[in-house]
Amino acid sequence: MSSSRDSQEISPAEQTQEPAHYIDINGLRKTFSNGTVVAVDDFNLDIEEDEFVVFLGPSGCGKTTTLRCISGLELPDEGEVILNGRDVTFDKPKDRDLAFVFQNITLFPHMTVRENIRFGLDMKTDLSKDEKKRKVEETAELLDIAETLDRQPTALSGGQQQRVSIGRAMVMEPTAFLLDEPFANLDANLRDRMQTEIKRLQRELGKSMIFVTHDQEEAMTLGDKIVIMEDGEIQQVGTPYEIYNQPKNLFIAKFIGSPSTNIFEGTAKINGEEIYIETDDFEVRLPNVRASEFAASNGDMVFLGIRPEYMHVVPKSEGIFNAEIDVKELHGEHDAIYFTVGETPFTVTEPQGQVQDTERVKGVDFDTDKIWLFNEREERIH
Template sequence: MIGQYLSLIGLEKHFGSVRAVTTLSLEIGAGEFVSLVGPSGSGKTTALNMIAGFEEPSAGKIVIGGRDLTHVTPNRRGIGMVFQKYALFPHMTVQQNIAFPLRMRGQSNKTRIATRVDEMLELVQLSSYGERYPQQLSGGQQQRVALARALAFEPPVLLMDEPLGALDKKLREAMQFEIKRLQERLGATVVYVTHDQDEALTMSDRVAVMAGGELKQFGTPTELYRHPNSAFVADFIGRMNFIEGNCIENAGGTAMVRLSDDTVLSIRAQGLPARPSAGQSIKLAIRPERVRVARRGEGGSGCLAAVVQTCVFVGSVHILVVRLECRPDVLLQIQLPAEGGQPFRERDTVDLLLDDGAIHLFADTERHAA
């Protein structure tokens, strides 16, 4: 294992009156892959730049492997970095690019450098490309070279800022698994910035969701998806349906939620607030795959009547968009297995059964993700 633990303790960054990052505290274990995600302006890149040493913190500490690096210059932190624009030297071969950081760190033994370069080329599966120049490589190959260069000197922490943003969808997905394979094999500590929440869920051991410079939730992909602590996180991680309602009763772990004058749902209360009080405005949230659909009259008791607006085939699933009859202002997106033909058509009337064990209730005071 080459990675060391990383502690961010009360980290802040102010640009004049603007607080780009506010009291950010994270404990990242040695060999852990952590992604920072959030909308534009959330502070994730500013946080990464402070870890790298490109931005001086306004407050707080950065500790790597027990060493306080808060005010250490970037070139003395020993951190590896990979960016979206690769930053390979066009006048150097692949071998020379990978060897560059080793020479910059005082390594002078040519045999040892050559051996290490060969090891890294084999690691990223580019052993036969050492004599080529960056412009002779594909985008994915260039990104592998950038990764090999960043890992060649065994950094205690590897920072990656939107490294796959310039790649097409198929190559991007392939590189996600490639980077994760290398990270696990080496035991590297990775802090990865991306705006793509699917990418973060695929690659990360844990994910830090940020907004407005603040940490909103830090947990495993499963925790964030199944147990979001706010409407913002629920909306930002994966797809989520929201219905505004009013709590009329909450007792024995069951909340009675009024959606309209004649529609009340009985829900096993989850999420925040854990115990909504009578009269409180709330948001009911449920994932598209946790809604069952039946023809009108076949859904049984406790169903919501709806009308199909559209049904789209997207490969592995059908995406169904329906409008609630009790709340014509509400459109819900439902995900159905793509088995057989098109299950429903526009203007079909249906019954919806919400899996109340998968419903979250949130205080109706938050904005959804941008």
């Protein structure tokens, strides 16, 4: 018997469902050269309305191609792009209501800053002259370039020019912002300031931003969610803390962190319930791990990973092994001390000036509870 609810007519409001996410990218695949070069493969991601998402990876990993597929500058071979519940996979860029900010600043040199920012409003809206003026001036005020509105772009600094480029995108009030390494051509100090400003701006606007970079420090600074890519595929999606502390595979462990994670090749040795990792140069026991819970067998080849901050320089008699200092570098409040054991280079970070290199051979110790293990397929197993 059907219920009274079943027999009632469902209202149009009830039939309309909110989109699952603000931006959904499903099964995206893009190839070039008649399918012989796979730039992006099986890319799946959801993005919330106020989320700052960073695509991170080495050059050629597919992050910019993915961004161009989202924007409509490239059309995917497979998959779909959903913006706020609307399938825009094959829509033209102008019909997607997205703002794109490029690495190379593209301003019209013959126009003033005001005219550059207003350009999109002139082309795509029928706002009144006063409404355009108000929107341009409000945007310029937010970006701290109000005093430059009547100047030519050539009279501005690199940072100011990039703000104008961002302002031209902002004034259109897009669904989301796509930024392709927009600060790559700025000097280090200006890049740091622009990173702070773009993060503040995103918070104030409450808009989705997708930001492409190969710079891990930039990604960790900006992202609410980081998407790490290699060879056209997503390797891991997570918060900066998750990416840094819980890498899913060896590539991520090595790619994230500066100095990078130390990797030692070894063999798993199981003695009763105790587990040891044996390398050519040392042996270390894994604490708090029972053999019955360990995802490897006795004699399996493994990669041991540990970050430089979890290794320590100690007297020779107190270390897990001894090694000779190659180089010591100042890294702000810490020193990076570079060693080699056998044929394996590794790095230890210690507070500035704590390690003196008058005696070149030092003992090296581990925080053994901070060790990661990866199997022969480079997958994380501990």
